Amino acid sequence: MINKRKISIIGGAGHVGYPLGLIFSSKGFEVNLIDKNLKNSNKINLGKSPFLEEGSEALLKKMLKKKRIKASQELKSVLESKYIIICIGTPIDNNLSPEIKRFLNFFKELRKYLKKNHHIIIRSSVYPGICEKVYNIIKDKNKNLSYCPERIVQGKSIKELPNISQLVSGKNITSIRESANLFKKICKKIITVEIIEAELIKLFSNAYRYVHFAISNQFYMICRDQGLNFFKIREIMKDGYKRNAHIPMSGFTAGPCLLKDTMQLSSFYNKKFSLGHAAMNVNEDMPKFIYNDLKKNIDLKHKTIGLLGLTFKADCDDIRDSLAIKLLKFLKNKKIKILYSDEYYFMKGSITKKKLIEKSDIIIISTPHSSYKKIKIPKKKLLIDIWGHIN
Ligand SMILES: NC(=O)c1ccc[n+]([C@@H]2O[C@H](COP(=O)([O-])OP(=O)(O)OC[C@H]3O[C@@H](n4cnc5c(N)ncnc54)[C@H](O)[C@@H]3O)[C@@H](O)[C@H]2O)c1
Incomplete structure (x- = not known):
């Protein structure tokens, strides 16, 4: 019954x-x-x-x-x-x-x-x-x-x-x-x-966010290539100028929904959602960009890189479609000595953040967990903070 x-x-x-x-x-x-x-x-x-x-x-x-x-x-x-x-x-x-x-x-x-x-x-x-x-x-x-x-x-x-x-x-x-x-x-x-409206509203919302984040990620890349500080430029863009108030921070745009739903929308539109594909190229390219950016000035063969954070976003324990994991795999494939740590997710080989900071020459904030806000990185170590999280 x-x-x-x-x-x-x-x-x-x-x-x-x-x-x-x-x-x-x-x-x-x-x-x-x-x-x-x-x-x-x-x-x-x-x-x-x-x-x-x-x-x-x-x-x-x-x-x-x-x-x-x-x-x-x-x-x-x-x-x-x-x-x-x-x-x-x-x-x-x-x-x-x-x-x-x-x-x-x-x-x-x-x-x-x-x-x-x-x-x-x-x-x-x-x-x-x-x-x-x-x-x-x-x-x-x-x-x-x-x-x-x-x-x-x-x-x-x-x-x-x-x-x-x-x-x-x-x-x-x-x-x-x-x-x-x-x-x-x-x-x-x-x-x-209507049902079709609800189906589209859901996908449009996630695709909108995905494209929105990609803009800042591309701006970050442009700034890095010019030797400029995107975070400083972003602040000035917003200062006394309301139209730029919503420009997001750069960072890894990842997880099980945004890319997936952007691609669902693209499939529905016979793969002609060019903006969605461009956003995917930018967002998914971030790990490779970080590697290429680093190797411009540093011989990575003799360095240890430490990744702080493995999950797809801050203060969460989910690694689905995480770009931190993509970066980890990418660096491993390049035979770079790599250490990793996460506050919420344990992966075989993970170490504490304290040990990671001690043992790494280059420290990348790969997930902006709140607890990283207060960490102190010794001056002789290089910090890569794509999120402007602790800078
Ligand atoms: N995660 C989010 O924040 C979020 C937000 C909005 C919408 N969504 C959408 O909601 C849906 C679910 O996402 P999720 O993040 O909860 O995924 P999830 O993987 O966390 O949960 C899906 C669950 O379904 C179970 N499952 C799959 N096939 C099953 C079956 N045949 N019988 C019984 N159980 C089955 C899986 O074991 C899993 O526990 C997706 O379409 C996602 O895009 C997710």
């Missing part, structure tokens, strides 16, 4: 599904996190957050105690839930094309368990048009399909979700109404749009 207070979240042990499940459970829903990742599911059931997610562990413990959340591998358990929310990954392949088949195959599997009165909500960031394809797979069993994309910043969901607007779109009036009512329980503002 379908329970109106029950929500199943597929991909429930992931970065989107886990905090979303916690927030729904805190509003009185009984949440069933379904995920094929056994390790992360077990952690959740033991009251441990599977990754850094601000404010989540205390809430998890509270919800487990109230028996309002649990993780499992049983797709069949969706049968009892009124709402089924899909938060599984939507990766791109080696040719930068979305792995659509894998996503659609999931719905062929889910279809077996669907009943007429289920409400299915896709939350992953998808290739535009995919919701229509999903609908064609499930429509003879269930017509209540919605697309309500996730728009949080990773690691900050618990704080952000209630405060950002929620896009709601669906295949019929019932699905739109049901999804809007559901998300009203956790968000302040609901915006109803």
Whole structure:
């Protein structure tokens, strides 16, 4: 029997599904996190957050105690839930094309368990048009399909979700109404749009950020090649001149979403999203640029380079699509002596930041973790700080 207070979240042990499940459970829903990742599911059931997610562990413990959340591998358990929310990954392949088949195959599997009165909500960031394809797979069993994309910043969901607007779109009036009512329980503002609009808004937002960061990365490169200080120039650009107020800092523009969604958008636009490709060339080239920039004046054969930070962004424990890792691999391939350290992620061979600073001739801030703000680098060592983090 379908329970109106029950929500199943597929991909429930992931970065989107886990905090979303916690927030729904805190509003009185009984949440069933379904995920094929056994390790992360077990952690959740033991009251441990599977990754850094601000404010989540205390809430998890509270919800487990109230028996309002649990993780499992049983797709069949969706049968009892009124709402089924899909938060599984939507990766791109080696040719930068979305792995659509894998996503659609999931719905062929889910279809077996669907009943007429289920409400299915896709939350992953998808290739535009995919919701229509999903609908064609499930429509003879269930017509209540919605697309309500996730728009949080990773690691900050618990704080952000209630405060950002929620896009709601669906295949019929019932699905739109049901999804809007559901998300009203956790968000302040609901915006109803067409499915294709929601699909594009999600990708446009990430592509916009990706291109935006690439501009500063390219400016950084131009400055380095001219022997100039981008951070000083950036400050002066903004000084008394509001139109430049939003120019970002340079740095590694990485992680599992921005590049991936820019390329999903490009695939949708028959690979003609030239701005997106240009941004990718700049952002992904940063590790190589750092190497070429260093070797202009230094014989790197006799130097030890230390990388401070491995994760894809600050104060997080996720190395997915990290450019710090790309830089590490690049330098290793060049047979350069390399040391590495991270505050939140342990990789075989990692050392402490203190040891790294002691033993390296060149120190690169590869991830701007907050704790690096106060480090002291001896004057005789060279510091490369592409983020202007501690300079
Ligand atoms: N990470 C973010 O900050 C963020 C923000 C907005 C949107 N998104 C989008 O949300 C989606 C999920 O991203 P994520 O970062 O949470 O990924 P993730 O890898 O952290 O989580 C996905 C989870 O889905 C599980 N999974 C995959 N296939 C499954 C299946 N068939 N059955 C059960 N579980 C399955 C995986 O084991 C994993 O735990 C992506 O489309 C992403 O682009 C992510």
